Amino acid sequence: MAIRGVLVDIAGVLTDQGKAIHGAVSAIEELRRAGIPMRLVTNTTSRPRQRLLDELSQLGFEFDETELFTPAGAAVAYLSRHELSPHLLIHPDLDEDFAGCVEGRNPAVVVGDAGEFFTYDRLNAAFREICAGAPLLALAMNRTFRDRNGELSIDAGAFVHALEYASGSKPVVLGKPALQFFELAARSMGCVLSDCAMIGDDAEADIAGALKAGITAAHLVRTGKYRQGDETRFKPVPTAVVADVIEAVERILG
Structure with a gap:
């Protein structure tokens, strides 16, 4: 075929x-x-979609926004469809992709690659939201990624599994x-x-x-x-x- x-x-x-x-x-x-x-x-859940497109353009690739599919975009659509508001456990750089989400609805915990922002306090706040009934939305479940220094680093999947283990709530996976x-x-x-x-x-x-x-x-x-x-x-x-x-x-x- x-x-x-x-x-x-x-x-x-x-x-x-x-x-x-x-x-x-x-x-x-x-x-x-x-x-x-x-x-x-x-x-990739540590950089917003426009930055990804700009970085690709600077390297000689030309793609328009209709050709790029990200887990954040899938999450925004999911939140809108289910009339939920995001409780974000992500890198602050990704916040702009969620800027149009409606606030004040029942929350959903959205987990991406927060990097150094995966603090105990933020994880625990997300855990408490899940225990109170918020669904757990995983932008991705990757085990590792190759960091800019060339070494493998822990990706978001390990933190999603930690929240799943602690709360007993199964994640809804939105990316690959x-x-x-x-x-x-x-x-x-x-x-x-x-x-x-x-x-x-x-x-x-x-x-x-x-x-x-x-x-x-x-x-x-x-x-x-x-x-x-x-x-x-x-x-x-x-x-x-x-x-x-x-x-x-x-x-x-x-």
């Missing part, structure tokens, strides 16, 4: 430590020349690997998931998550957070393990 749309992660696939990965800009341009639509599907997140991105291209391919560096959230959701092919790149053996740690296993996004695009177009 021909691929009609491509979902692409950002960190570790297009960029790494604040720089464009070698050949990534040309790989994206090759997809555009082939007329295949694409969507950026990122679990949530089925609805992949579906929304595919639908925006006029595709169903079986029309699409995924390119990512996270064998769990990007690759296994996409394949479980129904994506036809998922290519794991050996850049970013990838570590030797990742391709065997989660099921389903990748359709292909490739050197980088350039090889992934070549396979998709081939």
Whole structure:
């Protein structure tokens, strides 16, 4: 089956430590020349969407806002649909993505990558809201991310699990690997998931998550957070393990 749309992660696939990965800009341009639509599907929750677009533009990538899907955007839609107000446990830089949310409704705890702002007091305040009946919304459940110093760091998933363990409340996951997140991105291209391919560096959230959701092919790149053996740690296993996004695009177009 021909691929009609491509979902692409950002960190570790297009960029790494604040720089464009070698050949990534040309790989994206090759997809555009082939007329295949694409969507950026990122679990980055420490920077607002406009900053992500600006950073990509500065590195030579040109994407418009309709091509970027973030967990914060999914959370705002969820809060509106369920008439909830956010109790935010996120990095302050992400606050602007929630600026339009209605206040004064029943709260929902929204957890993202708060970094150094994951203090005991903030975690405990979120825990008490959950105990009082607030749903727990996880922007992402990633275990690790590759920090700007090149080392792996603890991601938001560990803190979501801590709140789940303490409160006994199951989180609603809004970013990858949530089925609805992949579906929304595919639908925006006029595709169903079986029309699409995924390119990512996270064998769990990007690759296994996409394949479980129904994506036809998922290519794991050996850049970013990838570590030797990742391709065997989660099921389903990748359709292909490739050197980088350039090889992934070549396979998709081939």
